[in-house]
Amino acid sequence: MVEKAALRPTDVILEVGPGTGNMTVKLLEKGKKVIACEIDPRLAAELQKRVQGTPYQTKLNLMIGDVLKTDLPFFDICVANLPYQIGKNNFRPPPKVESSVVRIEPRNPPPPINFQLVSPDFDIKLKITDILDKNGFEKKRARTMDIDDFLG
Numbered sequence: 001m002v003e004k005a006a007l008r009p010t011d012v013i014l015e016v017g018p019g020t021g022n023m024t025v026k027l028l029e030k031g032k033k034v035i036a037c038e039i040d041p042r043l044a045a046e047l048q049k050r051v052q053g054t055p056y057q058t059k060l061n062l063m064i065g066d067v068l069k070t071d072l073p074f075f076d077i078c079v080a081n082l083p084y085q086i087g088k089n090n091f092r093p094p095p096k097v098e099s100s101v102v103r104i105e106p107r108n109p110p111p112p113i114n115f116q117l118v119s120p121d122f123d124i125k126l127k128i129t130d131i132l133d134k135n136g137f138e139k140k141r142a143r144t145m146d147i148d149d150f151l152g
């Protein structure tokens with residue numbers, strides 16, 4: 001994953017969920033700075049201990065909390081291993097889930113956005129439900145769908 005990220009020595013990297021820091025140390029080797037946001041304070045303490053007294057200590061900004069509720073500082077690139085650190089072949093029988101490494105790059109230049117005002121009674125929840133209903137997806141939920149359903 002670190003290889004795929006093609007990190008540059010000038011990159012400020014955001015790592016979501018560093019755990020005890022197995023990937024963090026690799027990111028610290030490659031980038032200028034790592035902002036690591038970990039929800040579990042015990043794991044964060046382990047990571048802090050791991051870098052203490054090493055040259056990486058000053059390159060790591062460790063934040064404790066839920067990344068979704070945290071005000072994050074500026075970063076250039078996000079590298080994270082959130083849900084499935086174990087591949088499906090580690091299980092017998094293999095679970096019916098797929099894991100992927102996803103690389104998302106912002107478009108440069110950014111596409112033009114046609115901002116439009118919506119009426120005060122616009123309800124995004126109703127809009128989405130309406131679209132799902134019209135396309136026969138009212139009973140489909142991510143947890144009950146497989147990859148073919150998504151691709152279809």
Ligand SMILES: C[S@@+](CC[C@H](N)C(=O)[O-])C[C@H]1O[C@@H](n2cnc3c(N)ncnc32)[C@H](O)[C@@H]1O
Pocket residue numbers: 016017018019020021022023037038039040043065066067068080081082083084085
């Ligand atoms: C699959 S582990 C990855 C650990 C480590 N990055 C690695 O590659 O070995 C997921 C990590 O994300 C953390 N985590 C889960 N939800 C989080 C959230 N909402 N905000 C921050 N960290 C989260 C977990 O505590 C755990 O350390």
